[in-house]
Amino acid sequence: xxxLLQVDGLSKRYRRGDRDFAALDxxxxxxxxxxxxxxxxxxxxxxxxxxxxxxxxxxxxxGQVRFDGEDLxxxxxxxxxxxxxxxxMVFQDPLAAFNPRATVARLIDDPLRIHGLAGRAQRPQAIxxxxxxxxxxxxxxxxxxxxxxxxxxxxVAIARAIxxxxxxxxxxxxxxxxxxxxxxxxxxxLRELQAEEGIAYLFISHDLGAVRAIAHxxxxxxxxxxxxxxxxxxxxxxxxxxxxxALVAATPELPVIKETAS
Amino acid sequence: xNLGRLFRSPEAVAGFAILGLLAAMALAAPLLFPGDPLAIxxxxxxxxxxxxxxxxxxDRLGRDVLAGLFHGARTSLxxxxxxxxxSILVGSIVGTVAGFxxxxxxxxxxxxxxxxxxxxxxxxxxxxxSVVGPSLAVVVVAIALSAWTGPARIxxxxxxxxxxxxxxxxxxxxxxxxxxxxxxxxxxxxxxxVLALSSVIVAAAILTEAALSFLGLGDPNRVTWGxxxxxxxxxxxxxxxxxxxxxxxxxxxxxxxxxxGEGVVESSAAREGQA
Amino acid sequence: MTRxxxxxxxxxxxxxxxxxxxxxxxxxxxxxxxxxxxxxxxxxxxxxxxxxxGLLPQTATLQGTIAWPGLDxxxxxxxxxxxxxxxxxxxxxxxxxxxxxxxxxAHANLGLNWRAARRLAVELLxxxxxxxxxxxxxxxxxxxxxxxxxxVAIAAAIxxxxxxxxxxxxxxxxxxxxxxxxxxxxxxxxxxxxxxxxxxxHDIALAANLADRIAVFRHGRMVEMAMTAELxxxxxxxxxxxxxxxxxxxxxxxxxxx
Numbered sequence: 001x002x003x004l005l006q007v008d009g010l011s012k013r014y015r016r017g018d019r020d021f022a023a024l025d026x027x028x029x030x031x032x033x034x035x036x037x038x039x040x041x042x043x044x045x046x047x048x049x050x051x052x053x054x055x056x057x058x059x060x061x062x063g064q065v066r067f068d069g070e071d072l073x074x075x076x077x078x079x080x081x082x083x084x085x086x087x088x089m090v091f092q093d094p095l096a097a098f099n100p101r102a103t104v105a106r107l108i109d110d111p112l113r114i115h116g117l118a119g120r121a122q123r124p125q126a127i128x129x130x131x132x133x134x135x136x137x138x139x140x141x142x143x144x145x146x147x148x149x150x151x152x153x154x155x156v157a158i159a160r161a162i163x164x165x166x167x168x169x170x171x172x173x174x175x176x177x178x179x180x181x182x183x184x185x186x187x188x189x190l191r192e193l194q195a196e197e198g199i200a201y202l203f204i205s206h207d208l209g210a211v212r213a214i215a216h217x218x219x220x221x222x223x224x225x226x227x228x229x230x231x232x233x234x235x236x237x238x239x240x241x242x243x244x245x246a247l248v249a250a251t252p253e254l255p256v257i258k259e260t261a262s
Numbered sequence: 263x264n265l266g267r268l269f270r271s272p273e274a275v276a277g278f279a280i281l282g283l284l285a286a287m288a289l290a291a292p293l294l295f296p297g298d299p300l301a302i303x304x305x306x307x308x309x310x311x312x313x314x315x316x317x318x319x320x321d322r323l324g325r326d327v328l329a330g331l332f333h334g335a336r337t338s339l340x341x342x343x344x345x346x347x348x349s350i351l352v353g354s355i356v357g358t359v360a361g362f363x364x365x366x367x368x369x370x371x372x373x374x375x376x377x378x379x380x381x382x383x384x385x386x387x388x389x390x391x392s393v394v395g396p397s398l399a400v401v402v403v404a405i406a407l408s409a410w411t412g413p414a415r416i417x418x419x420x421x422x423x424x425x426x427x428x429x430x431x432x433x434x435x436x437x438x439x440x441x442x443x444x445x446x447x448x449x450x451x452x453x454x455x456v457l458a459l460s461s462v463i464v465a466a467a468i469l470t471e472a473a474l475s476f477l478g479l480g481d482p483n484r485v486t487w488g489x490x491x492x493x494x495x496x497x498x499x500x501x502x503x504x505x506x507x508x509x510x511x512x513x514x515x516x517x518x519x520x521x522x523g524e525g526v527v528e529s530s531a532a533r534e535g536q537a
Numbered sequence: 538m539t540r541x542x543x544x545x546x547x548x549x550x551x552x553x554x555x556x557x558x559x560x561x562x563x564x565x566x567x568x569x570x571x572x573x574x575x576x577x578x579x580x581x582x583x584x585x586x587x588x589x590x591g592l593l594p595q596t597a598t599l600q601g602t603i604a605w606p607g608l609d610x611x612x613x614x615x616x617x618x619x620x621x622x623x624x625x626x627x628x629x630x631x632x633x634x635x636x637x638x639x640x641x642x643a644h645a646n647l648g649l650n651w652r653a654a655r656r657l658a659v660e661l662l663x664x665x666x667x668x669x670x671x672x673x674x675x676x677x678x679x680x681x682x683x684x685x686x687x688x689v690a691i692a693a694a695i696x697x698x699x700x701x702x703x704x705x706x707x708x709x710x711x712x713x714x715x716x717x718x719x720x721x722x723x724x725x726x727x728x729x730x731x732x733x734x735x736x737x738x739h740d741i742a743l744a745a746n747l748a749d750r751i752a753v754f755r756h757g758r759m760v761e762m763a764m765t766a767e768l769x770x771x772x773x774x775x776x777x778x779x780x781x782x783x784x785x786x787x788x789x790x791x792x793x794x795x
Binding site for chain 1: 317361427428429431433434436437438439447450451
């Protein structure tokens, strides 16, 4: 079975002042249907640039992307809008990622309306169903974005992303800004949705702990290059690259207290 | 905008009180002073507080000053609000299109804005009224024609910064088409600074209308404060009240608009800060 | 061990807030001791750090006492207390070179003239492991990376040889690798200079590897306080247990799937 997403040789150079530097340098990877690939690396390694290229917010200088059999980078206008429902994104800062004036209902209504997924009469029900799906009470629909908690906002972001029944969701540091107790809940929700709907995830993070909890495979980036790829458990247990080793060593672990018989 | 918070600010209270008074005057004018305020009501140059049927006296031709004040309120407020609304509407649309589209569209629109901005506003109004003829509608258009550039620039600046924010990216990712993004997501968030300008525009519009009327280029069939001031010019030494009274009304109107605008800006700023 | 800081029934309420940010906190800190303050957002941990450093807004009301038995006077910010903020981009002055900013602290607190303070500043930049400190001292904050900025902030915080270093989520804005480096740096400096440390964080594992003692806060109250080994292996409250369980370690797969 061919992969859902095939990224081949993605490159992007940025000018800063009079210096040219490569944000991405020949990055290639695949994601199959229903799997989670984590993209990890220090800040500045290019992870977010990949996310923005995949979501067509930024154009690369070189490279190809095939998504669900189509040449993603070649799409424009209506053709691009037609593919949008299949490829969605959840941002890191839920407060910045929503129109400050929007209500929860409107945020979820937008994708339903734009892609004609529910008639006007059915939409309130569809919205309530989506809210319930992500573990929120339908009463939240009338609230404004800044009136709900961070964890609730991220759930709304997920509801908005799954409303159009995507095949792939890019999660760009989606749990980094959440409280620890909430983080686990959101990761659990994401795994459930994946099991039920077969959605693939590109999980971008610098937190290996969160990655370990959700990813099947992991790709490690450093300075725009992909330096290591493999099954998540294997790579974390025995990283081959320098960056991989540094990341594993830097991840804080709870000290194991040896109980001595007193 | 939370009304409760709005009325905790003294500026807002004072401003809206004055505006409320003026609005009441404007609305009550045909009821309290039916008939043509330009009709002769009594002996000429009657001083104020002599005759309680004519509390503020009469002008050189014997027209009722108080009636003129009330009817003039209608004109001033109508012109002020209409001109501000028109200029903000046009300016916001131009600014949003320019900021959002970028590139050649932005360049062209901004050069047009520059052109309108370099012509002194009052001269533009004068020219238009002289050519087309004085009437209320022409005065409104004339004022809006130079006032729209301010809102356009501010709207464009806001749009340029809002455009880069994550929620706009999120809208693109959802598949919203650019026109909807520009007018549903971006523009409402770009409006607050533009609206903050509105009180300045209303005040300027009121003053411009008064100035045009003063020069005899206002609508001749209406009583306006500017016209009353002009009428009083000839007898400024002997009957100063004829110019001073409408002058005070003008000052109060402008003051009311400024204070109300300040109050609104402060209370919306307070709300945003609480988020 | 001499007591450096003593909080007694400390409470803080911000103006216009419905609930107190901090309530009934009793806490002692010994000289040279490393204490971690752990909590989620709204727990009051940052409020505590700022209260100790005297950085609360004027409109906040304080209850209880903050005493410094280890000093014979009220603690001075900069001199007795060094404070490292979460966001170095906003805690450093963007229009002053980093060298000048560290020099400023030394000059103001140690009574040195500018030249001597400047020499000290370069030594400090070297001590926080910044490359080519003499050259870097001329840089401006925007020219440095997040980790480098935080190192400068730490240099400024320790310049006057304070008795207490307070790090308020000092690593939360940094990525994992840089975070580990900054924590290692803090550990080293605190040990070398014998400073006491209050390390505020939401990451209990990070804190557990740095602090001798951990205090867990929730909704403005201290829920539990114990020596690190004790808290990690035998937490007494459900909340502490939940926080420990929620930590996603590298063997998290089995845990998180529960």
